[in-house]
Amino acid sequence: MTNVKFGLLSGLIILLLSGTIYASAYARELAIIANKDYPSDSISATTVKDIYLGEKTSERGIKIKPMEQRDEEIKSRFIERVLGSSMDGYKAYWIKKFFQEGVMPPAVKGTPSEVLTVISQTKGAVGYIWIDDVKKDSGVKVLLKIEVGN
Amino acid sequence: MIAQIVSLLALIFVAGLPCVYAFEFKGFADVSFTKSTKDADAHRNGDFAFGSLDLYVAEVVEDVEILIETLIEEGDELDIERLTIGYTFNDAAKLRMGRFHTPLGFWNTAYHHGVQLQPTIERPKFLTFDDAGGILPTHVVGVNLLGRVNTRAGAVDYSAMLGNGPMIDLGKAVLTPNNTSDNNIGKSAAFNVSISPSVIAGLKLGVSGHIAEVTSNDDPVTIDVDQTIYALSAVYTKGPLGMAAEYFRIEDKSKSAGDFTNTAYYGLIKYSIKEKWEPYLMYEKLSVGDDDPYMSVLQAGIDNKEMTLGLRYNISYRSSLKGEYRNIIDEGGKDWDEVALQWALAF
Numbered sequence: 001m002t003n004v005k006f007g008l009l010s011g012l013i014i015l016l017l018s019g020t021i022y023a024s025a026y027a028r029e030l031a032i033i034a035n036k037d038y039p040s041d042s043i044s045a046t047t048v049k050d051i052y053l054g055e056k057t058s059e060r061g062i063k064i065k066p067m068e069q070r071d072e073e074i075k076s077r078f079i080e081r082v083l084g085s086s087m088d089g090y091k092a093y094w095i096k097k098f099f100q101e102g103v104m105p106p107a108v109k110g111t112p113s114e115v116l117t118v119i120s121q122t123k124g125a126v127g128y129i130w131i132d133d134v135k136k137d138s139g140v141k142v143l144l145k146i147e148v149g150n
Numbered sequence: 151m152i153a154q155i156v157s158l159l160a161l162i163f164v165a166g167l168p169c170v171y172a173f174e175f176k177g178f179a180d181v182s183f184t185k186s187t188k189d190a191d192a193h194r195n196g197d198f199a200f201g202s203l204d205l206y207v208a209e210v211v212e213d214v215e216i217l218i219e220t221l222i223e224e225g226d227e228l229d230i231e232r233l234t235i236g237y238t239f240n241d242a243a244k245l246r247m248g249r250f251h252t253p254l255g256f257w258n259t260a261y262h263h264g265v266q267l268q269p270t271i272e273r274p275k276f277l278t279f280d281d282a283g284g285i286l287p288t289h290v291v292g293v294n295l296l297g298r299v300n301t302r303a304g305a306v307d308y309s310a311m312l313g314n315g316p317m318i319d320l321g322k323a324v325l326t327p328n329n330t331s332d333n334n335i336g337k338s339a340a341f342n343v344s345i346s347p348s349v350i351a352g353l354k355l356g357v358s359g360h361i362a363e364v365t366s367n368d369d370p371v372t373i374d375v376d377q378t379i380y381a382l383s384a385v386y387t388k389g390p391l392g393m394a395a396e397y398f399r400i401e402d403k404s405k406s407a408g409d410f411t412n413t414a415y416y417g418l419i420k421y422s423i424k425e426k427w428e429p430y431l432m433y434e435k436l437s438v439g440d441d442d443p444y445m446s447v448l449q450a451g452i453d454n455k456e457m458t459l460g461l462r463y464n465i466s467y468r469s470s471l472k473g474e475y476r477n478i479i480d481e482g483g484k485d486w487d488e489v490a491l492q493w494a495l496a497f
Contacts, residue, residue, distance in 0.1 A: 057240075091468075095496050099176070104210060
C-alpha cells in the first residue's frame with residue numbers, strides 16, 4: 001500500500017515537473033527591437049517600461065520613437081507582462097499623459113513586417129515583435145528578449 | 151458670444167485641415183446634478199448643469215511642441231486655459247513658454263481641467279481655479295523648465311518657472327494671471343520638486359514654492375501683497391489602493407494691513423475594485439487669517455471644512471459616473487449637506 005502511494009506521489013511529481021518544463025520550453029518570447037543606429041545594444045525591462053510610458057524619450061541625444069503593434073494578442077501580452085498594466089489601464093494612462101504633458105503615445109503599426117520595415121528605416125525607433133518574426137536580414141537589432149508565457 | 155463661436159469654429163477648422171500638420175482634437179466633457187441643503191446656492195439647488203467642454207491638441211511640428219487647451223464653461227464662456235510652445239532637449243530638460251498651470255503641489259498639474267481624470271467630482275475648494283474665485287494662482291504666463299532625472303534614490307521630477315505675477319481683478323473678484331502684461335514689476339517664480347523613491351514603489355513626495363507680488367487693478371492700488379506659498383504633497387499608489395495628501399501655507403505680507411498666514415490641506419483615499427468600482431473619501435480644510443485683504447476679496451477665501459464620500463463607476467476607461475455625499479462647514483460654523491452626481495467623458 002505504501003509502495004502504491006509512493007508510486008502515485010512520484011508519478012504526480014514527475015507529471016508536474018514535466019508540465020513545467022514543457023510550458024517553459026514553449027513559452028513565447030518577445031523581442032524588443034530597435035533601429036540599427038540605436039545608441040545601445042541592450043536594454044533593461046525597466047527602461048522598456050519607461051519608454052512605453054513616455055517617461056524616457058531620448059537616449060544619448062537621439063529621440064526615441066516607440067512603435068506599437070495593432071495585433072491585440074501581442075499588444076495585450078506586452079502591456080500586461082512587460083508594462084504590468086491592464087489594456088484599459090494603459091489606454092487611460094495615455095489619455096492622462098498626453099493631456100498633462102503633450103507627450104505623444106507610441107505610434108501604432110499594423111503587421112509584424114510593417115513594424116520591422118518602419119523600425120529599420122526610422123532613426124531612434126523601438127518596437128516589440130515575436131522573436132520568431134525577427135529575421136537576420138530585417139535591418140534591426142534585438143535589445144532584449146522577454147518570456148511572456150504561452 | 152459670436153467671437154467665441156468664430157474662434158471655436160476656427161479651431162475646429164484648423165484641426166480638420168487635411169495637411170501633414172493637421173491637429174487632432176481630443177477632449178473632456180461632463181454633466182452633473184447637485185442638490186444642496188444650503189439656501190439659494192446657485193447651480194446647487196437640485197440643478198442639472200453642463201459642467202465643461204475641454205478641447206485640447208498637442209502636436210510636434212519639426213521638433214517644436216505645441217499644446218493648446220481650451221475650455222467652455224457654464225455653457226458659454228470660452229477660455230484658452232493652456233497654450234505652450236516648447237522644446238525637449240532631453241528627458242532632464244524641457245522648455246515651455248506660454249500659459250500653463252503653475253507647478254504648485256500635485257493636483258494642479260495632474261488633472262488640469264480634465265474632470266474625468268480626477269478622482270472626485272470637484273477639486274478641493276482651496277484648489278478652485280483662479281478664474282472661478284480661487285485663492286491660488288493656478289495659471290501663469292511665462293517660461294517653464296521641467297524634467298526628470300533618474301538617481302540611485304529614485305526618479306526626481308522638477309519644474310521651475312518665471313512668469314507674470316497674478317493680479318486681483320476687483321471687478322470680477324478673481325485672480326487673473328495677467329495674460330498679456332504684468333500690472334507690476336514683480337515677477338512670480340515657482341518651483342516644484344518631487345521624488346519617487348526606489349525603496350517604496352508607488353510613492354511620490356513633493357515640495358513646492360511660489361513667490362509673487364500681488365496687487366489689485368484699481369488706482370490707487372488698495373491691495374498690495376508680497377505672497378509666499380509653500381506646498382508639500384504625498385501621493386501613493388499600490389495596486390488598487392490610492393492615497394493623496396497636500397498641505398499649503400500661504401503667507402501674505404500686506405504693505406498696509408500687516409502679515410497673515412493661511413493654511414490648507416486635503417487628504418484623499420480611494421480603492422479600486424476590478425478597475426470598475428472606486429469608493430473614495432476626501433477631507434479638506436482651509437483656515438484663513440482674519441482680515442487678510444487678499445483672501446477677503448476672493449470667493450474661496452473663507453474658512454472651509456469639507457468631508458466628501460463618493461463612489462466612482464468606470465463605464466469604460468474613457469467614461470465614468472461619480473456619486474458624492476458632502477458635508478460642508480464654512481466660516482461661522484454654518485453646516486450643510488450636498489449630494490452630487492456627475493457623468494464625465496474623455497474623447
